[in-house]
Amino acid sequence: MAYNTLEDFFGDIVGKARRGLGLTEATLADATGLSAVDIGRIEAYELTPDEGRILALAGALQLDGKKLIGIANGWVPERGNSPHDDVRLSVERTILDAGMEVNAYALKCKTTGEGAIVDAGGQANRILALAERMGLEVTHVLLTHGHGDHVGALAEIAETTGARVCCCERDFGLLGSLKELVTDPVDDGWQTKVGRIAIDAVSLPGHTAGGIGYGADGVFFSGDALFAGSMGGALGPAYNGQIRAVTNKALSRDEKTRVFPGHGPTTSIGEELANNPFFAH
Template sequence: MTLDGTRSYVLRAPGAPGCVVVDPGPLLEPHLAALADAGPVELVLVTHRHADHTGGLARFRELTGAPSRGALPEFSRSGGADGAAVEPLADGEVLAVAGLRIEVLATPGHTADSVCFAVSDGLSSAVLTGDTVLGRGTTVLAEPDGSLRDYLGSLDRLAPLDVQGLPGHGPVIPDLGAAVRAYREHRLERLGQVRSALSSLGAELPDAGAPLPDSLLDAVTGAVYTDVDRSVLVAARSSVRAQLEYLRHE
C-alpha cells in the first residue's frame, strides 16, 4: 500500500536556518529523530490524516516543539493528535516560512482532507502531492470519504502545473502536469470498465443513499481489477465503491 515507504520532506530555502517538515510519517523513532536533527523545525505540515503520514506526529511535536497544521478534521475536533491545538489549513492560504512560499491547494478525492503544497524559493518550484498523485501507480479513493467526483476536480486543478511533483510514495515526478493528465485518462478508462461490468453482470445500482451491496462490490471489483495483485484488492474495492457512488449520482 505504501510502495517503498512513506516520504517525509524537509524543506528550506538556501541559507535559511529553520525548516518545514511535511508528513513526519509513522511512529518510527530513528526516522523521527533524523527529521528532528535536520531542524530547527519551524512548522510541521501534513497532507492528509492517514496514519502512515501522521502516526508519528505527536511524538515529533514532542521532539521539536514545532506547531503543526493540516486539514485534519478529526485532529481539529479533538484538539490535536497529542492534545495540542492543530490549526487548520485553508485552501489558497500562503505560508511564508523557512525562506519559502508555500501555497495550500485543497485536493480532495483520496480523502476529503487531502491537500497539496506548492513550494517556491523564488528560483525553483515544486508541488508536494501527498497521496493525491503517486510516483508510481495510482492512488486509492479511500473509504469512507474518498470521492471520484472530488478527485477528478482535484486532477483538473493540478493538470496545468508543469512542475516537478514530490509524492508521498514512490519516486519524484518529473512533470506533474503530464502525470496528472495520464491519471485522469486512467480514471475515466476505469470508470468505463465499471460501466461495462455492471452491464455484463446485469446489475442495477441502488438508489442514492441506499447501501451498496457487498456482493455487487465484490463482483465489480473481480471483473474490473483483474490486473492488480491480490494484496491490494481491498484498496481496489474501495475505489470501486467510489466509482459506483459517482455513477449513481450522475
C-alpha cells in the same frame, strides 16, 4: 532506500478505478468482454491483458487508454529517487515503515536554515535524523491528511521540534487525540512562510475529506491525492471529486514542478499529464 517501481501497478489502477466508479467485477467484465475471473486476476497481478483489452478496460473505467498501456508496459518517472535542490530551497525524502512504505519529506529554506517536515508517518528517529543531516531548524510540520501512516510519529516530532503543526480540520476525526497538537488549521488558499519560502495550500479532498496539497517554488507535496501514475483510493462522488481537484489545483501548475507524493517515487506535473491514466491532458 529507493523505489524501482510505481506505488500502484496496472492491477491496482484497474481496481481503484473500478471501486471508485462503484462497478462490480461482473459489470466491468460485461463492458469489456473479459470474464469476472479475469478481472479478479488482473487486480491480483496475475494477468496483464493484450492492448485491445486494456483499451476496453480504459474505456469502461473512464481512464486514458494510451497511458494505461504505458503503465502496463512499466513506465516510471525519470527522477523518481532524486532530491530537489536549487538556489532557494532543497527537499529530501526518507522512506518509512509505517505498516507499509510511506514517504516523509524535509524542505529547507537555504537562506535561513528553517524548514518543514511534510508528513510524519512513523519512525520519528529517521525523520529527525534527516532534519539533522540537512541542518534543519524545523518550524512546521505540514500534514497532507490524517491517516495513521502519515501521522504516526507526529507527537514525537512535534514535542522534539516545537514546530507548528498544520492540518485541515476536516481530517480531525482521523487524528483522534492528535488533533490537539494542531496549531494551524489549513484549508484551500492557506499560506505560510517557512524561512523565506512561501508555501500555499490547496484542498484535494477524496482520499480523505481534508486532503491538502502544499506548493512552494518548483515543488508540490501531493499526499495521497496524486501518485506517480496513479492516485490514492476514493469511492463514489469523492472519487470523481478527487480527480477534479487534482486536475484543477495540482496539474494546472508548471509542468516542471516536481511532485513529492505520499507513497512511491517522485514525479513531475509534466510526467503526470503525459502518463497518469486517471487524468486527461
